[in-house]
Amino acid sequence: MKNLWSGKDAEEAVSRYGAKGVNRDLALRTYTTRLLGGVPALVLHGGGNTSVKTRMKDTLGDEVDVLCVKGSGWDMGVIEPPGLPAVRLDPLRRLMALDKLTDEDMVNFQRLNLLDASAPNPSVETLFHAFLPHKFIDHTHANAVLAVSDHENGEDLLREIYGDRAAVVSYVMPGFALAKMASEAQRKMPKADGLVLHKHGIFSWGDTAEEAYTRMIELVTLAEERIAKGRRSTVKSVALPPKLASAAEIAPILRGLAAIPEDKADGVYKRWVLEFRTSPEILNFVNGAEVARYSQSGVITPDHVIRTKAKPLLVPAPEAGKLDAFAKAAKAAFEAYDAEYKAYFERNNGRAVPKKKMLDTVPRVILVPGVGLFALGKSAKDAKIAADVADNAVLTIPDAEALGKFESVSEADIFDVEYWSLEQAKLGKDAEKPLARQIVLVTGGASGIGLATATAFAAQGAEIVLLDRDGAAAAAAAKKFGGIGIGCDVTKPDDVRAAFDKAAAAFGGVDIVVSNAGAAWQGKIGEVDEKTLRESFELNFFAHQSVAQNAIRVMKAQATGGCLLFNVSKQAVNPGPDFGPYGLPKATTLFLLRQYAVDYGKDGIRANGVNADRVRTGLLTSEMIASRSKARGVSELDYMGGNLLGREVKASDVGQAFVALAMASKTTGAILTVDGGNIAAALR
Numbered sequence: 224m225k226n227l228w229s230g231k232d233a234e235e236a237v238s239r240y241g242a243k244g245v246n247r248d249l250a251l252r253t254y255t256t257r258l259l260g261g262v263p264a265l266v267l268h269g270g271g272n273t274s275v276k277t278r279m280k281d282t283l284g285d286e287v288d289v290l291c292v293k294g295s296g297w298d299m300g301v302i303e304p305p306g307l308p309a310v311r312l313d314p315l316r317r318l319m320a321l322d323k324l325t326d327e328d329m330v331n332f333q334r335l336n337l338l339d340a341s342a343p344n345p346s347v348e349t350l351f352h353a354f355l356p357h358k359f360i361d362h363t364h365a366n367a368v369l370a371v372s373d374h375e376n377g378e379d380l381l382r383e384i385y386g387d388r389a390a391v392v393s394y395v396m397p398g399f400a401l402a403k404m405a406s407e408a409q410r411k412m413p414k415a416d417g418l419v420l421h422k423h424g425i426f427s428w429g430d431t432a433e434e435a436y437t438r439m440i441e442l443v444t445l446a447e448e449r450i451a452k453g454r455r456s457t458v459k460s461v462a463l464p465p466k467l468a469s470a471a472e473i474a475p476i477l478r479g480l481a482a483i484p485e486d487k488a489d490g491v492y493k494r495w496v497l498e499f500r501t502s503p504e505i506l507n508f509v510n511g512a513e514v515a516r517y518s519q520s521g522v523i524t525p526d527h528v529i530r531t532k533a534k535p536l537l538v539p540a541p542e543a544g545k546l547d548a549f550a551k552a553a554k555a556a557f558e559a560y561d562a563e564y565k566a567y568f569e570r571n572n573g574r575a576v577p578k579k580k581m582l583d584t585v586p587r588v589i590l591v592p593g594v595g596l597f598a599l600g601k602s603a604k605d606a607k608i609a610a611d612v613a614d615n616a617v618l619t620i621p622d623a624e625a626l627g628k629f630e631s632v633s634e635a636d637i638f639d640v641e642y643w644s645l646e647q648a649k650l651g652k653d654a655e656k657p658l659a660r661q662i663v664l665v666t667g668g669a670s671g672i673g674l675a676t677a678t679a680f681a682a683q684g685a686e687i688v689l690l691d692r693d694g695a696a697a698a699a700a701a702k703k704f705g706g707i708g709i710g711c712d713v714t715k716p717d718d719v720r721a722a723f724d725k726a727a728a729a730f731g732g733v734d735i736v737v738s739n740a741g742a743a744w745q746g747k748i749g750e751v752d753e754k755t756l757r758e759s760f761e762l763n764f765f766a767h768q769s770v771a772q773n774a775i776r777v778m779k780a781q782a783t784g785g786c787l788l789f790n791v792s793k794q795a796v797n798p799g800p801d802f803g804p805y806g807l808p809k810a811t812t813l814f815l816l817r818q819y820a821v822d823y824g825k826d827g828i829r830a831n832g833v834n835a836d837r838v839r840t841g842l843l844t845s846e847m848i849a850s851r852s853k854a855r856g857v858s859e860l861d862y863m864g865g866n867l868l869g870r871e872v873k874a875s876d877v878g879q880a881f882v883a884l885a886m887a888s889k890t891t892g893a894i895l896t897v898d899g900g901n902i903a904a905a906l907r
């Protein structure tokens with residue numbers, strides 16, 4: 224493990240934070256916390272924490288001893304001084320005299336002693352830091368330490384590696400009892416540089432930030448050296464089918480199986496967003512002959528359970544061209560996982576006081592031999608966190624296996640952490656937005672109505688995929704939503720298929736497709752050349768068909784229904800003069816959506832459209848407004864506001880209409896007009 228300490232950077236941090244009134248101790252604490260947090264092999268998503276004991280002024284101006292300790296919700300890699308809230312140290316230390324303390328009382332007491340009442344909750348390991356005498360304390364869940372610790376005889380191995388350099392404490396859940404145990408262990412070995420928590424992580428300490436950090440790196444390096452010494456030859460692989468199906472092909476199947484039917488009759492599912500990962504290390508892990516044993520042995524450190532559950536789901540390798548067989552086998556695997564999780568809950572809930580409410584039984588990580596792994600989350604962000612944690616296990620478990628059989632903490636200990644209120648609090652309790660967990664794909668999404676529609680869906684919590692002929696513009700626009708942008712000419716069926724595959728590989732599938740891309744062609748119908756008419760049909764009809772067909776392919780694989788939305792046009796029912804080349808394919812598209820409504824209603828797939836009129840966009844340009852108003856014989860102003868309400872229709876109004884149709888779970892085959900009122904274009 225490389226030591227990244229730089230005296231120059233450290234002093235820079237001191238002067239930068241100093242300018243904002245942060246003292247030297249806290250500035251250096253922030254600097255080395257970021258050094259640790261920037262290395263995934265040391266710290267990952269909320270695992271690990273740091274502290275410094277210093278002095279600060281309270282509101283009365285009195286200097287008091289405080290412990291600045293990592294606050295809940297802060298990522299060590301990007302932490303700032305407010306992420307290390309100050310807690311009065313003396314009251315924390317006085318807790319040591321108690322025989323026991325509940326978690327709730329501990330959290331309450333810590334909050335009561337914050338200098339800033341609005342600060343985040345101090346880490347669940349705060350008392351651990353408070354009870355030890357050292358000024359700077361660093362704590363990580365270093366992969367290398369876990370790899371030597373996660374064995375039946377891991378404690379012996381740790382003692383062999385660390386000798387007098389670090390105390391070793393048997394596994395106990397974080398909290399008051401562990402903090403007391405650790406301080407006793409440290410008192411018995413006053414010269415130690417740190418302490419290892421068996422099957423959990425490692426602490427180091429020192430008088431200075433540099434000393435504590437350097438000791439962490441040294442202690443982790445000792446574990447790395449021990450692993451390198453014990454490494455066996457690479458693992459044997461399982462037999463795989465001659466040709467494998469792709470991640471994009473199987474993702475919708477897995478996503479559909481993971482969806483929780485909340486009201487099947489109404490087509491309401493609690494869906495998941497998937498993140499796919501593959502790499503030589505992941506393939507080495509999922510293809511291992513003994514994957515069914517070591518992948519099911521538990522987490523590498525207990526707090527991972529809240530991100531990945533204790534065990535990943537292992538499905539068979541998918542053979543190309545045999546997706547039905549894969550779907551059947553995967554379904555059986557999901558059912559077995561569900562049954563096992565329920566049994567695990569029942570086995571352990573018996574001794575829980577008070578009794579716990581069972582969480583969902585859906586795996587958060589799916590291992591697919593030959594292909595890679597999928598992580599599941601309630602959002603793309605959550606799925607990414609689960610994938611990072613899974614990736615870490617994939618790197619660490621083979622290292623543990625190199626030294627013997629990988630062994631996690633006991634099932635009972637895992638249960639206690641999974642159902643621990645303080646861990647569940649890390650996941651947040653915010654109410655989900657109405658379209659959270661839904662994946663929305665919008666064609667022509669980089670500008671105009673498409674972008675306004677994506678914006679409206681993102682505001683309701685949906686994950687966004689933008690398709691646009693301009694791939695760079697799509698990517699730039701999607702970034703705003705944390706989504707993905709894909710370059711795609713929707714008139715090319717191969718492009719469309721590839722784009723849907725990319726969406727499936729990125730998020731696992733698609734739930735709502737807004738077929739929006741279009742362009743206006745003009746010409747007097749009796750005189751217009753055939754090429755113009757055919758070009759318009761390619762984009763304004765056939766492209767919609769191609770997009771819808773691909774949507775159906777993915778939605779049927781998911782088997783959880785879906786929603787097709789088409790940008791039709793007022794022209795489809797109320798032709799304007801010289802606008803035949805545009806209106807004719809749009810009229811056909813109106814019937815296309817009705818056909819989809821008829822043919823796929825039984826699959827729970829709805830098809831609806833929006834008839835908008837006179838929306839100022841890249842499609843209806845200023846020049847076109849001039850020419851259309853001339854064709855109608857009215858002024859431009861009257862043309863744009865020429866409707867019953869006298870209001871100009873905006874792209875965002877059309878976006879809102881698409882969102883409304885996406886939420887109208889009993890509506891299919893319908894057209895919603897967004898034209899400010901035009902009785903001649905009213906559907907009858």
Ligand SMILES: [Zn+2]
Pocket residue numbers: 270271348362363364423424
């Ligand atoms: Zn920890």
